[in-house]
Amino acid sequence: MSLELKRITKRVGAETTIHETSLVLEERSFNTLLGPTLAGKTTLMQLMAGLDRPTSGEIWFRGENVTGVPVQKRNVAMVYQQFINYPNFTVYENIASPLRVARMAAAEIDRRVMHAAELLRLTPMLKRRPAELSGGQQQRTAIARALVKDADLVLLDEPLANLDYKLREELRDELPRFFADRNCIVVYATTEPGEALLFGGNTATLHAGGITQFGETAALYRRPADLVTARVFSDPPINTAQVVKRGGEIRLGDFRLPVGQAAAGLPDGSYVIGIRPHHVTPSPVTANAAPIDGTVVIAELSGSESAVHFDIDGQTWVSQSPGIHPFEVGSVARLYVDMDHAMFFDLDHRRVEGAE
Amino acid sequence: MNKTVNQRAWWFVLPVVLLVAFNAVIPLMTVVNYSVQESFGSNMFFWSGVRWFEEVLRSERFHASLLRQLAFTAAILAIEVPLGLAIALAMPRRGPWVSVCLVLMALPLLIPWNVVGAMWNIMALPTIGLLSETLHALGFDYNYTREPGAAWFTVILMDVWHWTSLVVLLCYAGLVSIPDAYYQAAKIDGARPWAVFRYIQLPKLRYVLTIAILLRFMDSFMIYTEVVVLTGGGPGTATTFLSIDLVKTALGQFDLGPAAAMSLVYFLIILLMSWLFYTLMMRNQSR
Numbered sequence: 001m002s003l004e005l006k007r008i009t010k011r012v013g014a015e016t017t018i019h020e021t022s023l024v025l026e027e028r029s030f031n032t033l034l035g036p037t038l039a040g041k042t043t044l045m046q047l048m049a050g051l052d053r054p055t056s057g058e059i060w061f062r063g064e065n066v067t068g069v070p071v072q073k074r075n076v077a078m079v080y081q082q083f084i085n086y087p088n089f090t091v092y093e094n095i096a097s098p099l100r101v102a103r104m105a106a107a108e109i110d111r112r113v114m115h116a117a118e119l120l121r122l123t124p125m126l127k128r129r130p131a132e133l134s135g136g137q138q139q140r141t142a143i144a145r146a147l148v149k150d151a152d153l154v155l156l157d158e159p160l161a162n163l164d165y166k167l168r169e170e171l172r173d174e175l176p177r178f179f180a181d182r183n184c185i186v187v188y189a190t191t192e193p194g195e196a197l198l199f200g201g202n203t204a205t206l207h208a209g210g211i212t213q214f215g216e217t218a219a220l221y222r223r224p225a226d227l228v229t230a231r232v233f234s235d236p237p238i239n240t241a242q243v244v245k246r247g248g249e250i251r252l253g254d255f256r257l258p259v260g261q262a263a264a265g266l267p268d269g270s271y272v273i274g275i276r277p278h279h280v281t282p283s284p285v286t287a288n289a290a291p292i293d294g295t296v297v298i299a300e301l302s303g304s305e306s307a308v309h310f311d312i313d314g315q316t317w318v319s320q321s322p323g324i325h326p327f328e329v330g331s332v333a334r335l336y337v338d339m340d341h342a343m344f345f346d347l348d349h350r351r352v353e354g355a356e
Numbered sequence: 357m358n359k360t361v362n363q364r365a366w367w368f369v370l371p372v373v374l375l376v377a378f379n380a381v382i383p384l385m386t387v388v389n390y391s392v393q394e395s396f397g398s399n400m401f402f403w404s405g406v407r408w409f410e411e412v413l414r415s416e417r418f419h420a421s422l423l424r425q426l427a428f429t430a431a432i433l434a435i436e437v438p439l440g441l442a443i444a445l446a447m448p449r450r451g452p453w454v455s456v457c458l459v460l461m462a463l464p465l466l467i468p469w470n471v472v473g474a475m476w477n478i479m480a481l482p483t484i485g486l487l488s489e490t491l492h493a494l495g496f497d498y499n500y501t502r503e504p505g506a507a508w509f510t511v512i513l514m515d516v517w518h519w520t521s522l523v524v525l526l527c528y529a530g531l532v533s534i535p536d537a538y539y540q541a542a543k544i545d546g547a548r549p550w551a552v553f554r555y556i557q558l559p560k561l562r563y564v565l566t567i568a569i570l571l572r573f574m575d576s577f578m579i580y581t582e583v584v585v586l587t588g589g590g591p592g593t594a595t596t597f598l599s600i601d602l603v604k605t606a607l608g609q610f611d612l613g614p615a616a617a618m619s620l621v622y623f624l625i626i627l628l629m630s631w632l633f634y635t636l637m638m639r640n641q642s643r
Contacts, residue, residue, distance in 0.1 A: 072546040
């Protein structure tokens with residue numbers, strides 16, 4: 001019982017938008033498609049929904065081949081980045097619209113609409129039209145429309161991207177709860193690694209029209225199989241550099257760094273290391289935190305965090321740490337790299353070893 | 357905070373003041389001036405109060421042109437708006453044909469108005485015109501210089517040919533701006549094409565349609581050049597619309613007073629009706 005993409009590809013004209021991709025999404029699971037803009041998230045969702053046909057490959061749902069079965073014949077619901085509602089319907093009529101098209105009995109429609117409105121805190125707004133609602137309420141209406149349908153597959157395409165900060169946080173906390181007790185597969189597309197971690201469940205990282213890795217979210221975050229996945233699943237971007245391991249030390253340009261727990265078992269040779277910004281800090285955190293010096297390019301202070309972009313060995317690295325640490329742009333700063341948390345990749349960017 | 361007093365800023369306002377003065381205020385006030393005076397010869401003016409206004413509003417000739425004008429405007433709105441919307445809906449949204457369609461649609465709008473009149477004049481000429489020949493071949497007795505009905509048919513056909521494109525382009529712009537997600541959402545709901553039109557496209561096009569109707573209303577109410585070139589307002593007075601009547605009064609008979617009063621009445625009618633249209637349509641919008 002699942003949604004299965006079997007070696008699907010999608011070409012539009014001469015351009016390949018989805019490279020051969022296979023994926024199995026389990027029943028009652030919450031899945032996040034994580035990737036930058038244009039990575040193919042929306043295309044993949046449209047293929048899953050049946051809004052579009054794959055160029056090759058098959059899509060199976062609950063043991064049935066549904067490749068090419070149009071979306072109307074499948075029980076799918078979708079919520080978009082834009083707030084999509086019927087402009088001259090009231091909130092009630094909007095939520096009821098998919099049920100009315102399906103010619104459900106009025107009493108049952110009423111029961112379902114009231115229940116969904118309750119869950120999404122829309123009850124006082126049922127008589128209003130979308131133009132009279134805030135962005136958050138408009139998107140709640142769209143989500144309610146997806147909920148009442150009792151769809152087998154619910155696709156959420158960056159539904160929070162157009163909301164302002166506070167509403168986004170609020171709805172983000174509530175979202176998994178809406179689908180918690182339902183017999184459906186939820187797919188959520190986002191560009192933000194933070195959202196994937198918050199929702200838990202499973203995550204598929206996308207890059208340039210292909211899934212780079214799929215698995216349990218936390219595990220994927222800790223153990224990305226390659227540098228691309230690590231890059232997609234890191235915000236701010238992960239710091240990388242080519243290094244040489246020789247004996248008991250790692251050489252990064254002119255710096256000599258300790259090997260740390262991560263690379264203890266690796267043979268000598270050239271590697272690419274990846275270090276997440278919060279493992280580069282203004283003061284040493286562990287015994288294997290080694291000092292490096294870099295010229296400060298940008299210093300950003302937010303309410304509770306400091307981010308420093310600095311040049312090291314010709315590359316720009318980012319350090320992210322709690323607290324306010326003022327740095328002067330142009331000055332040389334000393335930062336400490338926690339080598340215990342470094343990820344090591346071979347020169348083909350495949351993960352060879354590394355701690356969590 | 358200290359505010360510096362600097363009167364030089366007035367210079368920045370001057371160009372606008374001059375423009376509005378010469379463009380609107382001075383001509384309008386000249387007309388108002390004429391409308392309350394009687395003129396003799398070249399430079400003799402006498403105060404006559406609201407006499408011209410009374411005369412114009414009571415004149416059967418004015419009533420007749422106003423009625424003709426209303427009928428014409430109603431006819432072209434009833435044809436051009438649905439037709440323009442239908443063409444816009446039928447146009448492709450993407451692909452190489454988009455630019456071809458857009459250029460074809462824009463062509464009539466680029467032709468000077470008197471040329472449009474001349475073109476249709478030639479098209480409709482009783483002996484050699486393509487239009488008249490076609491209609492004759494189809495068995496119609498068509499002569500627009502003799503039959504008021506034929507003249508009306510030709511004038512309306514010309515206006516539809518000339519101006520439907522404007523409605524098409526406005527509607528098309530409105531349609532293109534509807535995000536794809538709306539159509540997808542409708543598809544997921546299983547909505548039929550009619551429902552997509554009725555509940556997504558039409559509500560989303562309300563603003564553009566309001567603008568299109570308003571523009572077509574005002575322009576058709578002021579129609580002059582094309583009709584003068586095509587029919588000269590005839591046969592008889594069959595196609596003498598308000599502005600043609602106005603010019604005949606002002607220039608043909610040189611009755612400055614009545615012509616001025618008439619143009620003010622004409623101006624107020626357009627203003628009033630545009631305002632009515634706009635408020636009614638916007639009220640519906642917010643309801």
